Amino acid sequence: MSLVRDLQYSLRQLRKSMAFTVVAVGTLALGIGCNTAIFSVFYSVLLRPLPFPDSNRLVMLSERATQFPTLSVSWKNYRDWQSQSSSFEEFGAARVFTSALTGNGDPEQIPSQMISGNLLHLLGVHVIAGRALIMADDQPASPAVVLLGYGLWQRKYGGSQGVIGTAITLDNQSYTVIGVLPKGYELLQQTPDVVIAMGPWASKLPDDRSWHPGIFPIARLKSGVSLAQARAEMTTIAKRLLAKYPTDNIALDAVVNPMHEQLVSQARPALLTLLGAVIFVLLIACGNIANLMLTRATARRREISIRISLGASDWQIIKQLVIEGLLLSLMGAVAGVALAYALMPSLLRVASGSLPPGTDVHIDLHVLLFTAVLSICAGVFFGVAPAGQVRLTDLRSILNESERGAVGHQAKALRNSLVVAEISLALLLLMGAGLFVRSLSRLGDVNMGFSADHILVADLPVPPAGAAPADAHRNMDFYEDTLRQLHSLPGVRMAAASSFLPVSGQGAVIHFNIQGRPPRNASEYIMANYRTVSSEYFQVLRIPLLEGRWIEDSDREKMPTVVVLNQAMAHAYFGNESPLGKKLQLGAIPDESVPWMMVVGVVGNVKQSLVSDMPTEMYVPFRQANEVLPVRNMSFVVRTEVDPRSVIPELREAVHKINPNQPVVRIRTMEENVDQNFAQPRFRTLLLVIFAGIALLIAALGVYGVMAYATVQRSGELAIRMALGCSVERIFMLVLTDGLRLTLIGVAIGTVLGIALGRWLKSLLFGVSAADAVSIAGAIAVVVIAGVAASLIPARRASRVDVVTMMREN
Numbered sequence: 001m002s003l004v005r006d007l008q009y010s011l012r013q014l015r016k017s018m019a020f021t022v023v024a025v026g027t028l029a030l031g032i033g034c035n036t037a038i039f040s041v042f043y044s045v046l047l048r049p050l051p052f053p054d055s056n057r058l059v060m061l062s063e064r065a066t067q068f069p070t071l072s073v074s075w076k077n078y079r080d081w082q083s084q085s086s087s088f089e090e091f092g093a094a095r096v097f098t099s100a101l102t103g104n105g106d107p108e109q110i111p112s113q114m115i116s117g118n119l120l121h122l123l124g125v126h127v128i129a130g131r132a133l134i135m136a137d138d139q140p141a142s143p144a145v146v147l148l149g150y151g152l153w154q155r156k157y158g159g160s161q162g163v164i165g166t167a168i169t170l171d172n173q174s175y176t177v178i179g180v181l182p183k184g185y186e187l188l189q190q191t192p193d194v195v196i197a198m199g200p201w202a203s204k205l206p207d208d209r210s211w212h213p214g215i216f217p218i219a220r221l222k223s224g225v226s227l228a229q230a231r232a233e234m235t236t237i238a239k240r241l242l243a244k245y246p247t248d249n250i251a252l253d254a255v256v257n258p259m260h261e262q263l264v265s266q267a268r269p270a271l272l273t274l275l276g277a278v279i280f281v282l283l284i285a286c287g288n289i290a291n292l293m294l295t296r297a298t299a300r301r302r303e304i305s306i307r308i309s310l311g312a313s314d315w316q317i318i319k320q321l322v323i324e325g326l327l328l329s330l331m332g333a334v335a336g337v338a339l340a341y342a343l344m345p346s347l348l349r350v351a352s353g354s355l356p357p358g359t360d361v362h363i364d365l366h367v368l369l370f371t372a373v374l375s376i377c378a379g380v381f382f383g384v385a386p387a388g389q390v391r392l393t394d395l396r397s398i399l400n401e402s403e404r405g406a407v408g409h410q411a412k413a414l415r416n417s418l419v420v421a422e423i424s425l426a427l428l429l430l431m432g433a434g435l436f437v438r439s440l441s442r443l444g445d446v447n448m449g450f451s452a453d454h455i456l457v458a459d460l461p462v463p464p465a466g467a468a469p470a471d472a473h474r475n476m477d478f479y480e481d482t483l484r485q486l487h488s489l490p491g492v493r494m495a496a497a498s499s500f501l502p503v504s505g506q507g508a509v510i511h512f513n514i515q516g517r518p519p520r521n522a523s524e525y526i527m528a529n530y531r532t533v534s535s536e537y538f539q540v541l542r543i544p545l546l547e548g549r550w551i552e553d554s555d556r557e558k559m560p561t562v563v564v565l566n567q568a569m570a571h572a573y574f575g576n577e578s579p580l581g582k583k584l585q586l587g588a589i590p591d592e593s594v595p596w597m598m599v600v601g602v603v604g605n606v607k608q609s610l611v612s613d614m615p616t617e618m619y620v621p622f623r624q625a626n627e628v629l630p631v632r633n634m635s636f637v638v639r640t641e642v643d644p645r646s647v648i649p650e651l652r653e654a655v656h657k658i659n660p661n662q663p664v665v666r667i668r669t670m671e672e673n674v675d676q677n678f679a680q681p682r683f684r685t686l687l688l689v690i691f692a693g694i695a696l697l698i699a700a701l702g703v704y705g706v707m708a709y710a711t712v713q714r715s716g717e718l719a720i721r722m723a724l725g726c727s728v729e730r731i732f733m734l735v736l737t738d739g740l741r742l743t744l745i746g747v748a749i750g751t752v753l754g755i756a757l758g759r760w761l762k763s764l765l766f767g768v769s770a771a772d773a774v775s776i777a778g779a780i781a782v783v784v785i786a787g788v789a790a791s792l793i794p795a796r797r798a799s800r801v802d803v804v805t806m807m808r809e810n
Contacts, residue, residue, distance in 0.1 A: 028332025035337030130179030329379030423746025442767030739791025
């Protein structure tokens with residue numbers, strides 16, 4: 001009953017102070033709403049366990065090489081790791097790729113996976129129809145079988161069980177459907193439409209440990225084996241294999257990481273930064289509300305003192321204030337969750353392309369529990385902060401106080417401290433936002449090395465060529481015929497193709513050697529980016545020719561093999577000497593079976609990633625490259641005289657005229673392709689700017705509230721000063737200076753903290769130091785202006801005090 005009475009009394013008090021209640025609940029809703037929305041993303045990406053039994057025991061393995069801290073594993077190393085390790089219950093592997101599904105409607109390029117025969121058992125995944133892949137399906141001569149993803153099963157086959165046992169065509173090869181994966185199955189951040197066995201494909205790979213075709217081992221730790229023990233064992237195995245195969249094994253070490261940690265490692269720094277930012281917003285909001293509660297409690301000292309004099313205990317008074325705080329936080333939490341639900345669609349739209357593929361973000365019980373904990377902590381803080389100021393003091397002095405009686409030194413110091421803390425945190429957020437804005441601006445100013453305007457891009461992956469001699473050039477003929485068709489389209493100026501597009505963050509890196517300079521040991525192996533291109537590729541993108549000649553149509557099979565280098569590679573390996581006429585060979589060491597390529601040209605550097613340095617890069621004619629390493633994926637680049645998107649229907653028609661079963665994937669403009677690089681930095685910059693703006697507004701309101709209350713409390717003193725001859729201007733400056741003093745103390749503390757914490761943002765910045773003077777100075781200026789502006793109204797009111805009235809009242 002006592003609790004019910006306290007609740008009723010608290011509700012009456014909050015209703016009596018409706019303006020205070022609305023401001024407090026609104027401020028808290030803003031802080032909790034932002035935290036709930038961002039935490040839902042944070043939890044979905046970084047904290048939600050993988051959808052596999054005992055997923056905390058799942059690990060991913062990769063290689064570490066001299067130039068690459070993380071690298072997919074060669075097939076030979078994977079097999080040796082699997083057979084020689086003893087730390088794992090099971091040891092499997094997966095590889096992500098795409099394949100062309102034909103023979104059932106329009107051709108589609110669909111997400112696909114290759115897995116070892118034991119992987120589904122290792123992960124604890126059970127099919128919902130048919131049977132799973134097993135080790136018998138994973139042998140070199142095993143029949144071609146396939147599992148359908150749930151989405152494809154529903155979309156193409158209507159969820160019919162009758163598809164089991166039928167044949168589908170993937171990359172021109174027939175596969176028998178043996179089962180259907182469960183709904184929601186996802187692996188390596190991909191939801192595949194088909195899954196096939198890895199063994200038959202892997203048996204055709206080169207017998208070379210330097211070949212890294214995208215294989216990622218996945219293993220389950222044995223019960224009682226720690227991650228450190230597994231890492232130690234795999235390091236021993238990797239070093240043993242490096243010593244045994246020094247010629248072609250580049251794996252210096254085996255990297256073992258928890259599977260979930262490995263998959264989200266790229267998203268972690270940005271999401272931690274955003275979560276820290278919204279927590280700062282909530283702390284500022286809590287500080288503001290605590291200040292309001294403290295002011296309100298001070299104003300209620302007479303009421304509280306009367307209750308104490310009538311027998312109320314300290315605990316009853318504190319309990320009453322805490323309950324009021326909890327009620328406020330509860331109302332703020334309800335409003336905040338509603339705000340988070342309203343913000344979620346917009347947040348996900350802004351985050352599109354910034355989150356790991358397949359991330360399912362929603363507000364679930366874990367997020368609501370987080371919100372509840374935040375609310376309780378905030379409510380207790382609101383109650384405890386003022387409670388210490390209204391506990392037993394001299395009842396007689398309080399009861400004898402006038403309504404504008406003097407405020408205790410401790411209460412004033414606490415209010416000022418809260419405001420200083422708010423200003424410091426707001427400055428931290430503004431400094432971070434300034435750094436991100438400057439970084440995004442520098443990113444947009446990067447010279448990419450090519451012209452992106454009026455270019456249409458389309459990906460055309462082709463199936464592997466058959467073993468018959470007649471099939472050897474089939475795919476290359478298709479690409480060449482398609483280019484010929486594209487050249488003839490109205491509005492098209494030029495067309496070309498490349499294995500990887502610039503500024504895509506993707507590409508192949510390959511070992512090579514220089515004629516006359518063979519490596520003496522594995523430590524001298526050299527690598528460079530590798531691109532296969534058609535003629536006119538450089539002209540379409542307007543990449544400048546610096547020396548020699550372009551790649552031409554005549555650079556094809558049975559002609560002298562040639563290569564074009566970029567400026568960075570020419571300088572790195574030939575210094576100031578001209579590389580023209582020099583010869584390179586693919587492969588770490590000279591091999592008589594691999595042709596030497598003569599350097600015939602040097603072109604300008606092109607960015608393959610906006611945030612990385614210009615890479616060393618070689619360009620090889622695609623028909624000649626196919627003789628050594630089969631070319632399976634080319635992206636077409638078409639320079640137009642009209643809007644590039646207006647050519648899309650003609651491009652599709654031209655491709656399907658040559659091969660009706662050829663999927664055309666991801667048609668977009670080159671400008672859209674480049675813009676994808678800005679998705680993540682734009683997302684975090686936009687959110688941090690919004691959070692910094694909210695924080696600044698709340699902190700400015702905090703300064704205003706403290707100065708306004710202080711002005712009311714000092715009205716008698718100010719009246720006496722004016723009666724004794726103090727000018728209006730001096731009174732105005734006196735109050736304004738008090739507000740500015742609090743602001744500058746907060747700025748000083750925030751600046752020191754910002755510089756100290758700036759190093760945590762270093763990995764997220766481009767072209768800007770974490771201690772960038774412009775960002776810091778700009779943030780300080782904004783905070784100081786906001787602090788002065790928040791003090792102007794109280795200062796103006798103070799300078800207009802009615803001396804006669806105030807002297808009479810005091």
